[in-house]
Structures are given as C-alpha cells and as structure tokens.
Amino acid sequence: MDDLRRKYLDAIAGAGDETAIEEVRVQALGKKGEISLKMRELGQMSAEERQSMGPKLNALKDEITSALAGRKASLADAALEERLAAEWLDVTLPGRPRPRGTIHPVSQVTEEITAIFADMGFAVAEGPQIESDWFNFDALNIPPEHPARQEHDTFFMARAAGDNRAPHVLRTHTSPVQIRAMQAQGAPIRVIAPGRVYRCDYDQTHTPMFHQVEGLAIDRDISMANLKWVLEEFCRAFFEVEGVELRFRASHFPFTEPSAEVDIRCSWEGGTLKIGEGNDWMEILGSGMVHPKVLAAGGIDPDQWQGFAFGMGIDRLAMLKYGIPDLRAFFDSDLRWLRHYGFSALDMPTLHGGLSG
Ligand code: DAH
Numbered sequence: 001m002d003d004l005r006r007k008y009l010d011a012i013a014g015a016g017d018e019t020a021i022e023e024v025r026v027q028a029l030g031k032k033g034e035i036s037l038k039m040r041e042l043g044q045m046s047a048e049e050r051q052s053m054g055p056k057l058n059a060l061k062d063e064i065t066s067a068l069a070g071r072k073a074s075l076a077d078a079a080l081e082e083r084l085a086a087e088w089l090d091v092t093l094p095g096r097p098r099p100r101g102t103i104h105p106v107s108q109v110t111e112e113i114t115a116i117f118a119d120m121g122f123a124v125a126e127g128p129q130i131e132s133d134w135f136n137f138d139a140l141n142i143p144p145e146h147p148a149r150q151e152h153d154t155f156f157m158a159r160a161a162g163d164n165r166a167p168h169v170l171r172t173h174t175s176p177v178q179i180r181a182m183q184a185q186g187a188p189i190r191v192i193a194p195g196r197v198y199r200c201d202y203d204q205t206h207t208p209m210f211h212q213v214e215g216l217a218i219d220r221d222i223s224m225a226n227l228k229w230v231l232e233e234f235c236r237a238f239f240e241v242e243g244v245e246l247r248f249r250a251s252h253f254p255f256t257e258p259s260a261e262v263d264i265r266c267s268w269e270g271g272t273l274k275i276g277e278g279n280d281w282m283e284i285l286g287s288g289m290v291h292p293k294v295l296a297a298g299g300i301d302p303d304q305w306q307g308f309a310f311g312m313g314i315d316r317l318a319m320l321k322y323g324i325p326d327l328r329a330f331f332d333s334d335l336r337w338l339r340h341y342g343f344s345a346l347d348m349p350t351l352h353g354g355l356s357g
Contacts, residue, residue, distance in 0.1 A: 001056055004034065005063070012067045017075060025068050035061055102342020106211055106330060109318040110194045112349040113213055116237045117192045119351050120230060122215065125184075125191040127177035129198070130157060133166045135176035139297035140255040153200040155208075170198035174214035175255060178290070178309055181216060182298025187305040188219040194314060205327050211314035218290065218300060218307030224258070227287055227308035231262060235284075239264075239321060240355060241276040256288025256309060273320060282320070285312035 008028045015021045028035045039057050042050050114124060127135070137149055155170040177193035185191075194213040202208060217226065228248065235244040245265040253259045262285045267278020287310035292302035294309075315327055322341060324330070329337050349355045 001060060004038075005060055008035075008064050009067055012064070012071045015071060015075075018072065021068055021072055021075070028064050029061065035064065101345065102338055103345055103347075104330075104338065105318040105322055105324065105341050105343070106314055108343045108349065109314055109321065110211070110213070112238060112355045113194065113234075113314065113317070114192065115349050115351055115355065116234055117215070119237075120190075120233065122190045122192045122217070125177050125181040125193045125216075126195065127171070127174075127180045127193065129171055129196055130168050131171040131176050133169055135179055136169050136171050136173075139179040139294065140175050141291050141293045141297075142254045146254060155198050155200060172199055173197050173311060174212040175309070175311060177214055178216045178255075178294065179298045182218070182295070182300050187300045187307075189307075190217045190219075191215075202328070204325075205316075207315075207327055207331055209331065210327070212311055213314055215287075215310045216290070216307065217309075218295070218305050220305060222307040224260075224289060224308065227289075227310065230308075231285070231287065231310065235264060235275075237351065237355070238317065239275040243276045245276065247281055251286065251288075253286055253288055255291050255294045256286075257291045259286070259288035261286050262310075273323065275320070284317070284320075285310050287311070 008024065011024045011027070012021065015024055025033075027033055030036065035057065039061070042054055042057070045053060118124075136154075137144075137146075142149060154172050157168040157170070159165065159167050174193045174195050174197060177191075177195070181189060181191045181193065192213055192215050194211065196209055197212050198209050199206070200208060215230075217230070228246070232244065232246055235246060236242060247263040247265070248260040249263060251259045251261040261283055263281035263283050264275060265278065266276070266280050266282050267274045268280055269278065287308060290307050290309050295302040295305060315330055318324060318330075319327060324341055
C-alpha cells in the first residue's frame, strides 16, 4: 500500500501538464487502473482482510484523487500566471493612438476650398487629366497659332505612327472643365473644378504637376460685381481674416472678356507673410467674364446667358496659408515633411467647425 501511495503521489507531483495528470489518473483510478483493480480484489478476500484493506484502499483512493485535483489546480494557476505575464498590458498608455498617416496640405486645402464654395452654392465638377487639345485650348478661345499655346509649355501625348490627329495633352489648366461642365449641365450653372494640371516647369515655385481650382458661374444676369463678392467672401473664409482686401487688375485671358488678375493685400514684415495688412500685394488668381465664344463652345447661348470664371493655384494657396516655403517639397513624399505639414485625418474642414482645425 505504501509503495502504491509513493508511486502515484510521485507521479502526480512529476506530471507537467493536464494530459500527464490524466494519464496518471487512468493508470491509478481508471477502469483498469491499479487501485481500481485492487479494490475489485476486495471481493475475493476474507471478511477480515476486507475489513482492514477496504478503508485503507478507500483512503488511498481519496488521497490520490485529491492530489490529482490539487496538482491540476496548481498547473492551471501557473498557466494563468504565465499568460498574465505574457499578455501584460500597460493601461496607462494613451487610449487613442495618434493616427499614423496625415492629410497632405493640398488635400486639406482642396477640402477647405470645396467647403467654402459649397456654402455659396457651387458644386464640384471634374474632367480628365489627359485632355484633347480642343477642350484644353480651342474651346477656350485659344486658337492653334495663339502664343498661350507655347507659353503653357504643354506636355503632349504621343500618337500612334500614321495618326495625324492633334495629340492629346496633359491638361495645362482646369479651365477645360468649364466646357465639359457647360456641355453636361447647361445653364444656369455654378461649379468649381479642383484638380491636377501639368506644365513643363521646375523651380522653387513651379513643379511639372500642380493643382488648380476653376470656378464658373453662369446665369442670366451675373456680373463682375458678383465675381468680386464671391472672391472676397472666399478669401475672407479661406485665410480666416476678416479684413482681407483684394485688388482687381485689368489683364488678359483668351477665355474671358473683360479679364482681371486679383491681388491680395499682405505684409512680408520680418520675413513672415501676413494676409489683410501691410503695403504689399500678391497675385492669387485670374478671372473674368466668360467670353461669348467659350459659352458657345460649351453649348450655351451667349445672347441669353453670361457669367464669370476664375482659376487659382491650390498649392500656392496652401503655401500662403500654412507658411510652406518650397513648392517642390510638396511632392517629395518626405515623411518628416508630411508629419510636419500634414493634417489630422479627423479634422474635416467645415465652415461651422473651423476650416483649419
Ligand atoms: N486658366 C488660367 C491659367 O491656368 C487661369 C484662369 C484665368 C482661369 C482666368 C479662369 C480665368 O477661369 O477666368 O493660368
């Protein structure tokens, strides 16, 4: 009896996991277990033997049963301890991890511009970046021999050998979207068209790809006065400065008549740019009353309808508003730059919530 006791208590103490414990249990107390067989032998014993062996065997069985349970519990405890140690969690860490990506200033400013113009009733229109030369030039009253066609330093797409049609271009401005929007929607119309444009140019303030936003408003009696109000309203909202002052300078664009370039009052004192004060003027956009030929190209009767258009550089607006000195860095994908100038994805620009967060 003592040998059995030793044997099984040692085996239990040495069992390293639940399977090993189960094996010991079956060996000792299973149907054909050593102790179970011994208990079965009680039947063949004399009454006297049975009286002395019975209680001892029962006691041994109880002792082994509780040793098994005890070992099982302590193994479970150890397993839990191990898991707690492995799955340790620092509850003092911040609950909201900082989002890893940031919104690019161009995307942010595009959203800001869209929010401001949406508030004035402008919808967003789109057009292709690979454009036919008719939409990019001819329809905008820029005939083949017009100097603007060289000025633009256009990227022309290659044509298949033997195809003599005029090549497509990477659009040099967002103005072709005016024509597409007029053709698609007719008049009256009020749209802006933000997007990528391309010109062969590269220095601190020029990149071969950049962004513009076009504006177009056509109705029966829209005038320069409406243009002026809309642009002033836009600048006040965009630069978040009450006292913005704009200067309209007579200019020339083939697609508008009359045409005006618009400057904003600013100061460069101490090397930092301030909008709405000072004695400097900075050009921010081109605009004018849509030329009758452009309306006609868009399928709109110039005797019935008139309106204004404008175009401005989004990247430039981003540089001015957020004090970003070099345009080329916009498109370098340098993570340090993106983290510095990028915006939180959770800050959606809205007029009521604040544009720049
Ligand atoms: N398309 C012109 C450019 O790329 C900008 C522009 C000027 C657009 C006057 C207009 C406008 O709609 O009326 O430089």
